[in-house]
Amino acid sequence: MSNKPIFVTRPNLPPLAEFIPYLEEIWENKQLTNNGPMHQQLEKALCKYLGVRYICLFNNGTIALQTAVQALELSGEVITTPYSFVATSHSLVLNGLKPVFVDIDPITLNLDPSKIEAAITPETTAIMPVHCYGNPCDVNAIEAIAKKHNLKVIYDAAHAFGVEDDQGSVLRHGDLSVLSFHATKVFNTFEGGAIICSSKEMKERIERLKNFGYENELTINTIGSNGKMSEVNAAFGLLQLNYMEKFLSGRSRVNSYYHKNLSSIDGITIVPSAGQKTSNYSYFPILIEDAYPLSRDELDELLKANNIIARRYFYPIISEFNVYKKNTFFVNHDTAVALNISHKVLCLPMYPELDESDLERIVGLIRSAA
CATH class of the missing domain: 3.90.1150.10 (Aspartate Aminotransferase, domain 1)
Structure with missing residues (x-):
């Protein structure tokens, strides 16, 4: 019996020869970033594949999480799960917010809605659940709690690419959902991420925030970061979708x-x-x-x-x-x-x-x- 290494995961890599034409097109366009043709094509393709209205592509999922928090102008405390990758809570701390950890359901391992209300204080502004292992949270219970207490909901959906419930994509739940396109994910762009939103106005706000806050060439009205996805990453995503x-x-x-x-x-x-x-x-x-x-x-x-x-x-x-x-x-x-x-x-x-x-x-x- 073979004793070759078997790792916990391996990145999906389509045939290299099929990636070359995408690179040749990038070389022909001479645009490597800043919302180029590949970026625009991938946005459209992902909206269709995932069944969502708007998607904002990012250079990685962590910056996407941080920007999602910023886009909703959260403050104070955010209820979340301790059973996740550290990027979940790091995104809150890096925005000056206080993560409030509550327990998980012993069966689904997702944030336990029955534990949320006891953790709500006057400082609470949002809930950040995680679709752990790609298994959807109890979105209806979380939405009911959020509405009752006037809280925002950001789903860390890093594991949930393509996951659907009876109504369609689980990414449509909450105010925002955030994906990771890291090399180890089901769908990858080498490195990458995305925010799913439901309005044109929110998409425009997120696009400004991921480009230093620029409104136009001469105007910046908010502090943003550099979260743009490159053309090479977007091209690889387009190829990935074929497989x-x-x-x-x-x-x-x-x-x-x-x-x-x-x-x-x-x-x-x-x-x-x-x-x-x-x-x-x-x-x-x-x-x-x-x-x-x-x-x-x-x-x-x-x-x-x-x-x-x-x-x-x-x-x-x-x-x-x-x-x-x-x-x-x-x-x-x-x-x-x-x-x-x-x-x-x-x-x-x-x-x-x-x-x-x-x-x-x-x-x-x-x-x-x-």
Whole structure:
């Protein structure tokens, strides 16, 4: 049996030869950034593919998150989840806001709506949930709370590209939704990101904010950053879109294999979907329970010893990082569920090119330890 490295993910890379014509067109246009032809084409293509009205492309998802917060002119406190990648709360801190961490639902691992209202104070201006692993949050409950307390909602939808509920794209929920197009995501532009919004006025505001705040050549009325996506990144995104059906089909196959071969192992819990109509199979998280002979970390080490690199997404939870524990720029409510899950979760390798022999290696090791 092969002992080649199997990583937790691998970037989707269409044939290099098919990317060359895009580069040649960029060379012909001689425009590398600043809303060039490739940028405009990708915006239109993504709006159609995702079923959204407006999209603003960015150089990465973190700058997109920060700009989304700025675009809504938030202040004070924002309720969010500690069970996420650090960019979620970093985007708040970097805007001078205070993250307020509340617990997650033990099944979906998303922000628990039943815990939100107890954390609302006169300083609360928004909620920032995360569609964790691409599984949609309880958007109806969150919307009801936001309306009741006059709060904005920004969804960190970094994992949710192409995910749909019964009404269409989950990206249409909230005031804004933010995507990541990082190399490891289901859809990537090498590096990149986007903000989804529902009005022309908001799109224009976001476009100004990602271009230093320029209204026109001579006018700046607000402080903005440089979040523009390059033409090369946009071109790669256009090529990626041609292969999404193939990529998602491969991910679905891997997802099915894991479900079929892991669901009967005592002590292994597969994190369920959250009822979405269309999934993107962005991750495959399992929970290592007490009934399994090894701890999560012991299983992780066993896999690594056999050249299988899984990841403990998300461990530690954000509030456990030193930079948060040693400072007072956040509020931490009882997050016992998030803390418990973070010590049990393990994301298994997930990408379209995993073949049956790869999957047999991974599952075989998990079974052998059981």
